Amino acid sequence: MSLKAGDSFPSDVVFKYIPWTEESGEITACGIPINFNASKEWADKKVVLFSVPGAFTPTCSVNHVPGYIQNIQQLKSKGVQTIAVIASNDPYVMSAWGKANKVTGDEFLFLSDPDAKFSESIGWANAGRTGRYAIVIDHGKVTYAEIETKKGAVEVSGADAVLAHL
Template sequence: MAPLQVGDKFPDGVVFTWAPYADLDATACGRPEDFNASEAFKGKKVVLVSVPGAFTPGCQALHLPPYIQKLDELSGKGVDMVVVIASNDAWVMSAWGKVNQVSGDSKIKFMSDTKTFFSKSYAWSGMGDRNGRWAMVIDDGVVKYADADTKPGTVTVSGVDAVLAKL
């Protein structure tokens, strides 16, 4: 299946897994829950960001921090939620958010793509079982921006500045 493109409807039935948390103790584990993205994204402007892996050098140093730092700018452009996905399980994604001091009630959510394999079905796959590095803007169920970085270790079109420029 080809990746979602600008103008495409966000598909029905997309479910990620996450472990919501109330405090920043990275050793505390919540219970993983389903997150029905198709339903949760309705009527909202969402930035969906895919990374190859939590805690990996490029993702930790180059990709995630600018999204955290510029969350207010994203909100100012009408973004309701930023969802960061990777092939890691829900507990690892939760711990990644905590280690980066992102509160559990933040507009940035950390989710696992292992359950639905969204990247393999609708987006850009990475290497093997890892997600690719890409970003989409979904506005009220319609893809308004979608692009993937193709050079390993680089963050350009999937980075927050590229997304902000398209909002």
């Protein structure tokens, strides 16, 4: 079942995550993965969650993530408290990808959707990988949810599309 505007965000969504710390800020530094209970953490927040098929891939690294990084302030001005990107990559890769993009702190999270479990649960996975999509969650309610239908496209899941719907 895919998510759509008006739905409640599922109550059992848990991703894997390595929190950023200054002491482990180097791209080669490994942290310890922990569970990130998105349902609980985001219950009282406005969140933009977007998904990419893979970290360090051309479309994701050149066309998708940079748009969100460049628009952090505009998203915040619309009340967004957290921006999160997920992929089916392991948490070590996602952590390194965040560091490669010079993202620090907890306003922009690089989360792992192991085995594309969440993406599969909403019908937006492809061959064990997360699809390319964006979801806006406002205090537990989905207000925007769109998946890309064209390979390599960043039209409905990019920062500009999300900003237009906030």
